[in-house]
Amino acid sequence: MKRFTLLLGRKTAHYFVYWQPLHWAEYLAELVGTAFNIFIGLSAVVFDFGQGLPMEHLIPNRSIRLLITGLIYSGSGALFAISPLGKLSGAHINPSVTLAFWVHEKMQRQDAVGYIVAQFLGSTLGAILLVLVWGKYAASVTNGMTLPGAGYALWFVFLAEVFMTSLLVLSIFLFVSNHRLMRWTPLMTWLLVAAMVWLGAPISGTSLNSARSIGPALVTGLWRDQWLYCTAPPLGALLAVAIFRQLSMGKRDVLSGKLFHVPYYRSIFKNIRVPNQFLRSHPP
Template sequence: MNTFANWKTLNWSEYGAELVGTAFNLLVGFSIITFNFGKGLPMEHLIPAVSPRLLINGLIFAGSGALFSISPLGKLSGSHLNPCLSLAFWMQGKMHKQDLIGYIFGQFLGAVLGTSLALALWGNYLISVNYCITLPGINYPLWYVFLAEVFMTFILVLSIFIFLSHHQLLRWTPLMVWLLVATMVWLGAPISGTSLNTARSMGPAFVAWSWQNQWLYCIASPLGALTAVGVFQLIAMGEREVLTGKLFHVPNYRCIFKNVKVPHLQKHQ
């Protein structure tokens, strides 16, 4: 009975929000990748150059995540949509261990669901872009791709922590993430596919059951996130701290995070 009671008190609404948000983000992102690069679709003729299409990919893919951040479900869960970011918040002392597990489970399940929905919608067009699997660029050695993923994830998480540690910047975090990730997709996709997110990589790999070089995204992105935690603590020198575990924090939504320094509703028990 105690086990059942503990099971019931877990924060299933937040975990479900992460599942839905990750599925939505990948469905939109994989749809724009397919529309821009799918064989037989018009964009390859309308915009022959690859670079502008990569920029469009980044703006819409990252924009869907930023849009979810300011939605009711995003305001509830904090809109991590990325196990590397949730891991970083946990390392920063903002999450309970059971919530970290719940978030990561929801994110991976959402990634599989989002990929499956994109496959149902686009069919062979999605297959023609290799299910949107992240893969190293053919002209780059693996060590370079690995370091690129570490560096980009490091910059993303460190930037989020910096914005979330300033009251004046707090509300602009989704906008910053949108522009930053869009730029990384634009510039980094030819190198590594710009994963930044282990769930984003594992979702299509699972649906396609294709695991070539996927170890890279299971190690490099979390390593970049953990490095960002360490660097933030070093530059903060105890004088600043991450104020919340949410990318868009509003006080009229409950908050399950620890050590929150901005107004919020108390966690419902």
């Protein structure tokens, strides 16, 4: 807080300006985590489905390859969640997750904006690395872009993305609002997102994440139907928050804004209900 004094003749006016600090370490962690998730996850897409690569012959069953892709893609996110950087930022790596925590009043507005900007930048960086490493093989799968499945109406694809994102965010909230379950949140998201990729990718590409879609689209220069992935996941996140509030009826609340809370890592989240040893040794 700063105090400014203006002298106006014989009158003195005092103005107080409040601002909240920016947490650059957490934003950088989100950028790195999102880039890692996009690069590893989409590398799995390229390796399993890229033209000219051996997986098509080693595992002819497309459904099995899709399940493997989902396990690797979501596994990279779960791995980041339990890494030092993930423990610091909370490993959202998804604007839908950040939006949900902000709407549920667990984040300051400037931190939510910082996270979301970092996630979009990280996704773009991950997509650029994908193109540089995989080249023509990445191009054969449109650089990992999310696109509506052939034969599915756009309204159905839209609803599928809303439903899957809502289920993901609601599951996260249910886990991080329970002392016994919260430590298993990364494992839950790994298995849940893998199942969604396996079942939902033929329908919508299983975005769940506007940044995940925009990064590859920006690098590829194709924007067909990308509005869908910019609107459906955030809507699903908002729906999940509303459902959680109805289910909890004020009797239980999200305990932390992190997918894997460790007490001795700094937490920038509001109204947390779990121990934080860092705050005790580093008071604000």
